[in-house]
Amino acid sequence: xxxxxxxxxxxxxxGPLKVIENLSLSIPAHEFVVFLGPSGCGKSTLLxxxxxxxxIDDGEILIxxxxxxxxxxxxxxxxxxxxxxxxxxxxxxxxxxxxxLENLATPAPVIAERIAAAARMLEIDHLLDRxxxxxxxxxxxxxxxxxxxxxxxxxxxxxxxxxxxxxxxRARTRIEIAQLHQRLRATMIFVTHDQIEAMTLxxxxxxxxxxxxxxxxxxxxxYDQPATRFVASFVGTPQMNFFDVRGATGSQxxxxxxxxxxTRVDPIDAGRAAALGIRCEAVRVTGEGxxxxxxxxxxxxxxxxxxxxxxxxxxxxxxxxxxxAQTKLRVxxxxxxxxxxxxxxxxxxxxxxxxxxxxx
Amino acid sequence: xxxxxxPSIKRRRTASANAPDWRNALFVAPYLFFFVTLLVFPLxxxxxxxxxxxxxxxxxxxxxxxxxxRLFNDAVFLQSVxxxxxxxxxTVPTLALxxxxxxxxxxxxxxxxxxxxxxxFSSSVLSxxxxxxxxxxxxxxxxxxxxxxxxLFGSEVPSFLTDPNLAMIAIAITTIWWCIGLPMMLFLxxxxxxxxxxxxxxxxxxxxxxxxxxxxxxxxxxRTFVLVVIIQIVMQFQLFGQAWLMTRGGPxxxxxxxxxxxxxxxxxxxxxxxxxxxxxxxxxLILAAATIQFLTSRSAGDRS
Numbered sequence: 001x002x003x004x005x006x007x008x009x010x011x012x013x014x015g016p017l018k019v020i021e022n023l024s025l026s027i028p029a030h031e032f033v034v035f036l037g038p039s040g041c042g043k044s045t046l047l048x049x050x051x052x053x054x055x056i057d058d059g060e061i062l063i064x065x066x067x068x069x070x071x072x073x074x075x076x077x078x079x080x081x082x083x084x085x086x087x088x089x090x091x092x093x094x095x096x097x098x099x100x101l102e103n104l105a106t107p108a109p110v111i112a113e114r115i116a117a118a119a120r121m122l123e124i125d126h127l128l129d130r131x132x133x134x135x136x137x138x139x140x141x142x143x144x145x146x147x148x149x150x151x152x153x154x155x156x157x158x159x160x161x162x163x164x165x166x167x168x169x170r171a172r173t174r175i176e177i178a179q180l181h182q183r184l185r186a187t188m189i190f191v192t193h194d195q196i197e198a199m200t201l202x203x204x205x206x207x208x209x210x211x212x213x214x215x216x217x218x219x220x221x222x223y224d225q226p227a228t229r230f231v232a233s234f235v236g237t238p239q240m241n242f243f244d245v246r247g248a249t250g251s252q253x254x255x256x257x258x259x260x261x262x263t264r265v266d267p268i269d270a271g272r273a274a275a276l277g278i279r280c281e282a283v284r285v286t287g288e289g290x291x292x293x294x295x296x297x298x299x300x301x302x303x304x305x306x307x308x309x310x311x312x313x314x315x316x317x318x319x320x321x322x323x324x325a326q327t328k329l330r331v332x333x334x335x336x337x338x339x340x341x342x343x344x345x346x347x348x349x350x351x352x353x354x355x356x357x358x359x360x
Numbered sequence: 361x362x363x364x365x366x367p368s369i370k371r372r373r374t375a376s377a378n379a380p381d382w383r384n385a386l387f388v389a390p391y392l393f394f395f396v397t398l399l400v401f402p403l404x405x406x407x408x409x410x411x412x413x414x415x416x417x418x419x420x421x422x423x424x425x426x427x428x429x430r431l432f433n434d435a436v437f438l439q440s441v442x443x444x445x446x447x448x449x450x451t452v453p454t455l456a457l458x459x460x461x462x463x464x465x466x467x468x469x470x471x472x473x474x475x476x477x478x479x480x481f482s483s484s485v486l487s488x489x490x491x492x493x494x495x496x497x498x499x500x501x502x503x504x505x506x507x508x509x510x511x512l513f514g515s516e517v518p519s520f521l522t523d524p525n526l527a528m529i530a531i532a533i534t535t536i537w538w539c540i541g542l543p544m545m546l547f548l549x550x551x552x553x554x555x556x557x558x559x560x561x562x563x564x565x566x567x568x569x570x571x572x573x574x575x576x577x578x579x580x581x582x583r584t585f586v587l588v589v590i591i592q593i594v595m596q597f598q599l600f601g602q603a604w605l606m607t608r609g610g611p612x613x614x615x616x617x618x619x620x621x622x623x624x625x626x627x628x629x630x631x632x633x634x635x636x637x638x639x640x641x642x643x644x645l646i647l648a649a650a651t652i653q654f655l656t657s658r659s660a661g662d663r664s
Binding site for chain 1: 555557558560561562563564565566567568571575576579580582
């Protein structure tokens with residue numbers, strides 16, 4: 001039932017505008033893959049190309065080794081959950097779920113059985129005779145998922161399915177989709193611009209930007225070893241702090257003013273370093289004069305479990321540092337900042353990450 | 361702060377921006393004036409007239425249902441009612457189905473579709489005089505367009521406008537050509553309201569084109585279909601211009617519509633009372649037909 005999907009050298013343009021450029025990607029069976037990227041990066045287009053809703057100009061798409069790109073969407077054996085749910089408004093929930101199976105001439109008892117099973121699993125049994133207009137957003141979302149589940153597809157495609165839900169429901173549905181994947185072990189492709197969804201759901205994340213794949217890898221690898229400056233800045237909240245590199249001596253990297261960090265960068269590559277990135281959890285707030293640099297607290301964000309201190313350095317740059325929730329710091333305080341250079345990332349002028357020596 | 365008590369300030373409630381305000385009525389007043397003087401008042405005056413033996417200059421004596429009794433004993437009036445129903449039956453379903461078909465065919469952004477949409481709608485802007493003039497040219501025996509087409513196939517064109525069996529059909533064809541623009545545009549507007557992702561979901565659900573039309577498109581524009589049929593019922597019951605200009609109600613009164621009869625009674629025979637009574641009959645017929653159509657379509661929609 002589940003399938004591996006191969007995308008080979010696929011390109012797509014709308015007139016002169018290229019939306020996907022020579023993209024290749026292989027998704028093994030059972031895997032949960034998330035396409036992550038800002039809007040307009042081509043991630044939805046890629047998903048719709050797999051679904052067959054968009055044609056491809058070049059390359060090929062294979063499901064279980066069989067070429068599907070010339071096939072219409074209905075013949076590919078996939079199911080998709082849309083951002084707007086796309087339920088048929090004049091049909092009941094039951095009819096919505098049965099529609100695809102009826103088109104495949106599935107025997108009625110089988111349809112009834114699958115709908116009953118899916119409805120039980122998604123806890124929508126009591127809604128089967130209602131129409132979509134009588135359901136809440138979360139219920140519609142479940143019906144849309146149910147409509148996909150009953151088809152027992154080769155793969156599930158999710159196109160930003162959580163973005164129309166409120167925060168609490170989004171978190172809950174996220175967990176349910178993860179449970180669904182564990183139960184069905186089906187190949188799932190999930191498109192989102194929300195890095196938290198990507199981090200929590202994915203077995204592998206495909207970070208996309210500007211029509212290209214920036215990095216493919218498990219969530220923690222994406223977080224800990226970003227391959228490009230784009231990935232480093234897009235993944236992680238708050239955003240990584242970035243500095244311009246002024247020079248290097250061995251693995252010692254000089255930044256603005258007196259600030260200088262000892263990093264894990266290979267001295268051979270250090271000369272190419274153009275930017276240094278460091279996450280807020282690698283920056284400590286210290287007493288004035290006790291850290292690597294001094295600054296003034298501009299903003300203090302209290303998140304409940306921790307606080308984020310936005311510290312303005314004399315050069316004008318703002319650095320975000322992690323602080324404990326019970327911090328006594330106040331806006332306007334002069335503080336020092338301690339940087340853990342071993343956790344810094346270095347990028348060359350093109351934004352590609354420089355290789356780091358493994359941590360001691 | 362001073363010790364003296366400040367003069368009491370009248371507290372004004374802050375009105376909601378949407379609160380009713382008599383000044384708003386000023387905006388409605390111009391319309392209301394014409395609505396009452398040109399529609400509501402004549403409606404009741406017509407009812408009042410229909411109970412009197414009135415001519416064009418004087419309101420005669422009250423005669424109760426006398427005008428109505430005379431009407432229902434008037435074979436020509438009864439024939440005109442039959443003719444009108446026949447005409448409505450010929451035109452309304454055709455207009456609705458043909459309009460839907462055209463809308464489905466032309467619901468795309470291609471240049472050809474855009475041009476054709478404009479072309480099909482363009483007949484609607486013509487006046488009835490022009491329309492009937494064009495179609496008389498089409499129907500003229502021996503020299504008309506139809507005649508030329510029939511000749512291509514080696515046959516003789518029947519005389520549409522003078523054959524009692526064909527005259528009403530000719531008028532119906534003319535009317536459909538004239539009126540097809542509005543149903544088409546209403547259906548096009550409805551089709552464009554259907555969200556594209558529903559069609560994408562249907563495509564992933566392996567729905568054939570026919571199944572998509574029957575199960576997705578048609579149910580989505582059901583309300584518009586009802587609207588089109590009701591509008592057309594109301595309009596086509598009032599057939600007058602085409603019949604008057606093309607056949608004068610002939611041959612043998614076979615194209616005499618109710619409005620033609622009313623015109624004859626009130627403005628050629630000066631029997632205003634009876635004309636008013638015939639108008640009331642037409643009013644009730646239109647109301648009934650539209651109501652029945654509305655109620656049946658609504659209950660059918662609820663069941664599905």
